[in-house]
Amino acid sequence: MSLVIKVGLASCGLAAGAGEVYEAILKHIKKNKIDAEVKKTACIGMCFVEPLVEIYEEEKKSITYGDVTPENIGNIIDAFYKGNPIEENVIISNVFKGSENKTYKKQKRIVLRNCGIIDPVSINDYLGKNGYKALEKSVKEMSREDIINEIKDSGLRGRGGAGFPTGLKWQFAYNAKSEKKYIVCNADEGDPGAFMDRSVLEGDPHSVIEGMIIGAYAIGADEGYIYCRAEYPLAIKHLNIAIEQATEKGFLGNNIFGSDFNFELHIKEGAGAFVCGEETALMASIEGKRGMPSIRPPFPAQSGLWGKPTNINNVETFANIAWIILNGAKEYAKYGTEKSKGTKVFALAGKIRNSGLIEVPMGMSLKEVIYGVGGGMKTERPFKGVQLGGPSGGCLPAELLDTIVDYDSINKTGAIMGSGGMVVMDTSTCMVDIAKFFLNFTQNESCGKCTFCRIGTKRMLEILTRISDGNGKMEDLDTLEELSNNIIKSSLCGLGQTAPNPVLTTLKYFRDEYIAHIKDKKCPAGVCTSLLKYEVIEDKCIGCTVCAMKCPVNCISGERKQVHKIDQDACIKCGACYDACKFDAIKKG
Amino acid sequence: MKFKTEIDITINKFIGKKGVLIPLLQNVQDIEGFLSKEVMSYVSEKTGIKLAHIYGVATFYTMFRLKPQGRHIIRVCKGTACHVSDANSIMKEINNQLDLTNEEDTTKDGKFTVMQVACLGCCSLAPVIMIDENTYGKLTPDSIGKILKRYE
Numbered sequence: 001m002s003l004v005i006k007v008g009l010a011s012c013g014l015a016a017g018a019g020e021v022y023e024a025i026l027k028h029i030k031k032n033k034i035d036a037e038v039k040k041t042a043c044i045g046m047c048f049v050e051p052l053v054e055i056y057e058e059e060k061k062s063i064t065y066g067d068v069t070p071e072n073i074g075n076i077i078d079a080f081y082k083g084n085p086i087e088e089n090v091i092i093s094n095v096f097k098g099s100e101n102k103t104y105k106k107q108k109r110i111v112l113r114n115c116g117i118i119d120p121v122s123i124n125d126y127l128g129k130n131g132y133k134a135l136e137k138s139v140k141e142m143s144r145e146d147i148i149n150e151i152k153d154s155g156l157r158g159r160g161g162a163g164f165p166t167g168l169k170w171q172f173a174y175n176a177k178s179e180k181k182y183i184v185c186n187a188d189e190g191d192p193g194a195f196m197d198r199s200v201l202e203g204d205p206h207s208v209i210e211g212m213i214i215g216a217y218a219i220g221a222d223e224g225y226i227y228c229r230a231e232y233p234l235a236i237k238h239l240n241i242a243i244e245q246a247t248e249k250g251f252l253g254n255n256i257f258g259s260d261f262n263f264e265l266h267i268k269e270g271a272g273a274f275v276c277g278e279e280t281a282l283m284a285s286i287e288g289k290r291g292m293p294s295i296r297p298p299f300p301a302q303s304g305l306w307g308k309p310t311n312i313n314n315v316e317t318f319a320n321i322a323w324i325i326l327n328g329a330k331e332y333a334k335y336g337t338e339k340s341k342g343t344k345v346f347a348l349a350g351k352i353r354n355s356g357l358i359e360v361p362m363g364m365s366l367k368e369v370i371y372g373v374g375g376g377m378k379t380e381r382p383f384k385g386v387q388l389g390g391p392s393g394g395c396l397p398a399e400l401l402d403t404i405v406d407y408d409s410i411n412k413t414g415a416i417m418g419s420g421g422m423v424v425m426d427t428s429t430c431m432v433d434i435a436k437f438f439l440n441f442t443q444n445e446s447c448g449k450c451t452f453c454r455i456g457t458k459r460m461l462e463i464l465t466r467i468s469d470g471n472g473k474m475e476d477l478d479t480l481e482e483l484s485n486n487i488i489k490s491s492l493c494g495l496g497q498t499a500p501n502p503v504l505t506t507l508k509y510f511r512d513e514y515i516a517h518i519k520d521k522k523c524p525a526g527v528c529t530s531l532l533k534y535e536v537i538e539d540k541c542i543g544c545t546v547c548a549m550k551c552p553v554n555c556i557s558g559e560r561k562q563v564h565k566i567d568q569d570a571c572i573k574c575g576a577c578y579d580a581c582k583f584d585a586i587k588k589g
Numbered sequence: 590m591k592f593k594t595e596i597d598i599t600i601n602k603f604i605g606k607k608g609v610l611i612p613l614l615q616n617v618q619d620i621e622g623f624l625s626k627e628v629m630s631y632v633s634e635k636t637g638i639k640l641a642h643i644y645g646v647a648t649f650y651t652m653f654r655l656k657p658q659g660r661h662i663i664r665v666c667k668g669t670a671c672h673v674s675d676a677n678s679i680m681k682e683i684n685n686q687l688d689l690t691n692e693e694d695t696t697k698d699g700k701f702t703v704m705q706v707a708c709l710g711c712c713s714l715a716p717v718i719m720i721d722e723n724t725y726g727k728l729t730p731d732s733i734g735k736i737l738k739r740y741e
Contacts, residue, residue, distance in 0.1 A: 011709075011710060011711055011724060012710075012711045012713060012714060012726075014724065015711050015714050015717065015724035015725065015726045016714060016726060047711075047712075047713030047714065048713055050713075050714075189710070190707060190708070191708070192667070192668030192669045192670075192671075192672075192707050192708035193668050193669035193670050193708060193712055194708070194710075194712075195708075195710035195711070195712055198710040230615075230652060231706060231707075231708075231709060231710070232710065233722065268611075268612070269611075269612065269615065270650075271611050271614075271615065271650035271651070271652040271653065272650050272651035272652040272706075273649060273650050273651065274707065285611065286608055287607075287608045288607075288608040288609060288610035288611050288646070289610075289642075289646065290645050290646055290649040291649065291650075306607070306608075347712060348713075349669070349670035349712030349713055349715065350669070350670050350673050350674075350712075350715075351673070355670075355712065355713035356713050387669060390669070421669070421712075423669045423670055423673065423712075425673055428673075429673050434669075434672075434673075437669070437672050438669075441707065445707075447649075
């Protein structure tokens, strides 16, 4: 028998050791003369059990194993080869009951349709999955208006966060009269805690490129840019290969599919500035300037890159296009809610069991996403909150878990859908600390153009720092709200307009925690070090001296077999004693 | 000026094209590891782009460095998922092992430069660090020493 063995080699897999597993497989099959084709693929989204290896003889009877190591892969392959596959570590399978079969079926994969299935650097793999068929249909059978109407009818909205209808955006760019137009893909995924775009670019770069070419044809652009952050070297590598292949096959270049449509595509690497995710700042950066946002109007559709009409969409938006053209707007609009159609990709991270990438139909409740698809909490501690939308979003408490996932429902809570980062937190996370964390981020990343964003966020960060140090006053909470509202009103771009959201939502849903910091001088989660105190519980201490040996500042005293004591003035609250004590004799609070 | 030939070759690759300042500076930085005052003036002279504009761009983006850096770059992820998984303790341990204070980011022997980055996109493996091109995940402070020893 002849086997196919696929290894997930995206950034997340590589970090988990998939590279070593790949080498071990090659060695093993060579040594044991096993007839197998070893293929590379990217991320199927189940990062929590990486490295992942899929094995099959016929594709219908495949088994995906998780937590694979160079040591156990030999046995897995041998057993499969002998027709007696191992049942341990099975993640997805249509032979056995895979542990994730059920949660996998709850997803609807449109954007991620090929991720973790095809070899991302093989254009033939992509062509085998109807690749570039949508482009052919667009150019040969559809008029520009037809394409725009199809996208409008599908109800697709911008997946970068703001949710502007994509078809309408294309219409504006199409309407603009100009000899030269540009199309741009925003791949500057800067939200900490979000990695959807990275996975799509690494795992299926052609789907994004095909979406861009169709968009360019529809609006009448002949040149395009993919603006990708430099922190994603593998995504950039795969994009470069894909562009070269598409050019070779004639999907890029002159007279595409024998028409008079020409299109040239470039990659621009970002240089590390979060604000460049904002479209006017992104264009400034492509032009080689400081990435500072500019006032709108004029909108990019009228005057964008180098003053020419420009259409900008996000990676995930473009990855939807080919599917919509091939399957029709009606089919796409079957999924989702009245005003938010289709599916959304989420990056699940934090204290969730199945961390990784998922794609679900809009309209699913947060509870279903976190507990149904995400497998619930990773730790024994209870759920405390979920952070949506990164630094522009907000933290929602357990009471709001019935909120459904669509643009409008999430906006009502004060958070935003954002690009799709979902960080789950348990009771070990302090909400004041999280608000401070995000403010620190936006304050650092503020480009400095607008006074309220530049100075306002700084003042807010100072207040939050004061509160977490135990020096806060109750009036501070009102000041935070007042500053927030003014920053929202007086900032030019999305960064400033949304920067206060993490503070506003935590103030709204976790106000008690702020009050505990201010009035009781306590951090209920035990995170804010200034408010922490480590004490020896006398009844439990047996005098083993381990804590005293571990203490980096030698502030724990006591004789062997005697109760120890911590000198509170000298203690730096590092927690080394707390972690070291085997008898739970150190109290943190 | 050191590496004058390499820098000339790089500048000539970009000269006359539109919107190339950022990739040009990225390429020039790759040669020496950082952007010195001398190099920035030279780029200005050769391309006709005003020095103030070059300096403005170089200081705006975090990837440009105006100081020499170590042979290996350690990027400590400070994304949300890493933050809630106690990335601070990882940062502390690295600084501790390398004998660095918060003001300094490059070791005296020029071996390592440590920097914090917003998100490396490997959130499910939090906390994460990246040394040069390699990513290490699911870290604890205890695992740091062993990883650093691999680099010479």
